[in-house]
Amino acid sequence: MLEIKNLQVEFRNQKVLNGVDLSLKQGSIIGILGKNGAGKTTLFDTLYQNNSFSGNINWQGKSLKRSLVSYLETENYFYPYITGQEYLSYFSGQNESDVKEVTEKFHLPLEKYVQYYSSGMKKKLALIGMLMLDKPVNILDEPFNGVDFEGVHILYDIIKQLKSENKVVIISSHIIETLFHTCDKIAVLKNGRIEKIYEKEEFNGLNTLKF
Template identity: 65%
Template structure:
């Protein structure tokens, strides 16, 4: 279980996150909804141990380590003059054959330099690399941004497979419907606080929720 206890983050005089408490079981998918500036990215960076925070973040009752987590950021950086195939080979040569099969489903030109990819193609490539890490906790920050219709449905399948493999998945999205398709629970983040928790049988209420 991933357990977050009294998580708080402050920058100078501003409280960005305030006493967040959450428990996320293995094999569950949690959605995070909130306006820009609500604290979503700070929350993810705290989980990923790249942000100083107060409180506790525990995995299996022990302090969480970065090696427990894979993190798909909203914007992905790639070295110039690297092909998609070269990028993926850095993660795991043993899994490369299966990964190339997934890249073909995403219609990625693996022998093309990544700097010439569209933003949606870069998102797909970064996602594949993240999956190759095979971590128990997976953070997806706006994974559907810039992804075409077919890619969105392939993403649904990938997220479902993560769930079936007992992975913990945390997703943020401005597109509520994508969270309806994937999540077991959705929380709303407002002014650095969790304002509501919606279980699956209450998702319809979110259609009227104001952000």
């Protein structure tokens, strides 16, 4: 289980996260909703151990280590003169046969330099690399941005696969329908705290909120 208790983060004496509490079982998918500036990316960066914080972030009863987290950021940086194949060669994991199948579905030109990829293609490449890491905690920050219709449905399948492998998946998206389609629960982040967690049968109530 991933347990977040009284998580607080501040920058320049201004609190961005102000007591976030969240418990996630293995094999669960949670969406994080919030307006711009609500602290979603700060939350993700903190889980990835990029920020100083107070409070507790525990995995299976012990402090969460960065080595247990895979993080797909909104914008992914690649060296311009590297091919897709060279990029993927930096990763290793236990699901390489499954990853090969995903790579073929995405139709990525792995022999080409990444600088010639579209933003959606770069997102797909970063996603494949993330899968190859094979971590128990997976964070996806706006994974659907720039991805075409076919890619969105492949991404749905990948997220379901992560759930079936008993992993924790945390997703943010401004496209609320994608969260409805993938998540077991959706948490609303407001004023640095989790304001409410919606169960699947309550998702229709989110249509009245503005983000």
